[in-house]
Amino acid sequence: MSSDLALDVRDLRVYYYTYAGVVKAVEGVSFQLRKGETLGLAGESGCGKSTLGFSLMNLVPPPGRIAGGSIFLDGMDIAKMSEEELRRKIRWKKVSMVFQGAMNALTPVYKIGDQLAEPLMVHKGLEKNEAIEEAKKILPKVGLDPEIVNRYPHELSGGMKQRVMIAMALVLRPEVVIADEPTTALDVIVQAQILNLLKSLKKEFNISLILISHDLSIMAEVVERLAIMYAGKMVEIGSSDELFADPKHPYTQGLLKSIPKLTEKGLHYIPGTPPDLRNPPQGCRFADRCPFVFDKCRREEPPMFKVGKTQYAACWLYE
Numbered sequence: 001m002s003s004d005l006a007l008d009v010r011d012l013r014v015y016y017y018t019y020a021g022v023v024k025a026v027e028g029v030s031f032q033l034r035k036g037e038t039l040g041l042a043g044e045s046g047c048g049k050s051t052l053g054f055s056l057m058n059l060v061p062p063p064g065r066i067a068g069g070s071i072f073l074d075g076m077d078i079a080k081m082s083e084e085e086l087r088r089k090i091r092w093k094k095v096s097m098v099f100q101g102a103m104n105a106l107t108p109v110y111k112i113g114d115q116l117a118e119p120l121m122v123h124k125g126l127e128k129n130e131a132i133e134e135a136k137k138i139l140p141k142v143g144l145d146p147e148i149v150n151r152y153p154h155e156l157s158g159g160m161k162q163r164v165m166i167a168m169a170l171v172l173r174p175e176v177v178i179a180d181e182p183t184t185a186l187d188v189i190v191q192a193q194i195l196n197l198l199k200s201l202k203k204e205f206n207i208s209l210i211l212i213s214h215d216l217s218i219m220a221e222v223v224e225r226l227a228i229m230y231a232g233k234m235v236e237i238g239s240s241d242e243l244f245a246d247p248k249h250p251y252t253q254g255l256l257k258s259i260p261k262l263t264e265k266g267l268h269y270i271p272g273t274p275p276d277l278r279n280p281p282q283g284c285r286f287a288d289r290c291p292f293v294f295d296k297c298r299r300e301e302p303p304m305f306k307v308g309k310t311q312y313a314a315c316w317l318y319e
C-alpha cells in the first residue's frame with residue numbers, strides 16, 4: 001500500500017444476516033482514500049452508504065458483519081482485526097464517524113462535557129476533570145463556546161448538536177473521519193455552516209474525509225472526488241470536476257438529472273426501484289432501470305472500466 005493512501009479498500013462485502021435472508025448491502029466494493037482528500041459517497045436511499053461507512057471502522061451493527069474483502073490502513077487490515085484490537089488501535093483513534101442522525105441521539109441526561117469526556121477517559125486514560133479540560137479545548141475548534149460543557153443536549157440547537165458530534169469524532173485526533181449525512185435535517189444556512197466547518201477542520205487536522213450524502217448539490221461544493229453507489233455496488237468514481245461535467249454511468253447520469261434546477265421546469269427521476277438486496281439480479285444491477293440495457297448486461301456483471309482521466313465506471317458501454 002503506497003504511503004499517500006489513508007485507506008485501501010479491496011473487494012469489500014458487508015452482509016446483514018436477517019431471518020428473511022442475507023441482505024448483501026455492500027458487494028465487492030474497492031476504492032482508495034488518499035491522505036488529506038475529501039471523498040464523497042452518494043446514491044439513493046438503501047444503496048449501502050452507511051453500511052460501507054460503518055464497515056470502515058469494522059462497526060457494522062448486528063445482524064450485519066463484514067463478509068469478505070480487506071480494508072488496509074497503515075498496513076493493517078481492519079476487516080480482519082479482533083474486537084480488542086479494533087478498540088485499542090482503530091476506532092476513534094484512527095477512524096471515526098459522525099453517525100447519521102446521531103445528533104438526535106445524544107444522551108439527554110448527560111451534560112455535553114461528560115459526553116465529550118468519555119472517549120478521552122476510556123481511550124486516553126484521563127481523569128474526568130482532565131478530560132473535561134481537554135473537551136473544552138476542542139469546542140472552539142468546532143465554533144462552540146467551551147462553557148457549553150455544562151449544558152444538556154436539549155439546550156442546544158440542531159446545528160450546535162451537530163458541531164458537538166463533529167467534536168466527538170475529532171477528540172482523539174483520528175486520521176480518517178466519515179461524516180454520514182452531517183447536514184440532513186438542518187436548515188440551509190446551518191447546512192452551509194457545517195459544511196464550511198468540515199472543510200476547515202479537514203485542513204487544520206489534516207484528516208482524510210469521507211462525506212456521505214444523498215444530496216449531490218452539497219457534494220459539488222465540498223468533495224474532491226465522488227463515488228456513486230447503486231444497490232450495494234460502487235458504479236462510478238472520479239474527480240468531482242470530471243464526474244459532474246461528464247457522468248459516464250447511466251445511473252450517475254440519471255442521478256445528476258434529478259437534481260432540481262431553478263432554470264428548468266419539471267423534475268427528472270429514474271423510473272423503477274432498486275433490486276431486492278437479498279436476491280440481486282445476475283449481471284448489471286441497474287439493468288431493469290437502464291435506458292441503454294443490452295443482452296450482455298443481464299448476463300455478466302460489468303467490472304470498472306477507465307472512462308476518463310480520473311474516472312472509472314462499471315458499465316458494459318465502456319468495454
Ligand SMILES: Nc1ncnc2c1ncn2[C@@H]1O[C@H](COP(=O)(O)OP(=O)(O)OP(=O)(O)O)[C@@H](O)[C@H]1O
Pocket residue numbers: 016018023025043044045046047048049050051052061062063064100214277
Ligand atoms: N440492521 C439491518 N438489518 C438488515 N438490513 C439492513 C440493516 N441496516 C441496513 N440494512 C439494509 O442494507 C441496505 C443498505 O442500507 P444502508 O443504511 O447502508 O443504506 P444508505 O445508503 O445509508 O441509505 P440512506 O440513504 O437511507 O441512509 C438496505 O437494503 C437496508 O435495508
Ligand code: SF4
Pocket residue numbers: 249250251284285286287288290291292293294297302314315316317
Ligand atoms: S452495464 Fe448495461 S444495464 Fe448496466 S448501466 Fe451499463 S448499459 Fe446499463
Ligand SMILES: [Mg+2]
Pocket residue numbers: 049050051100180
Ligand atoms: Mg445511510
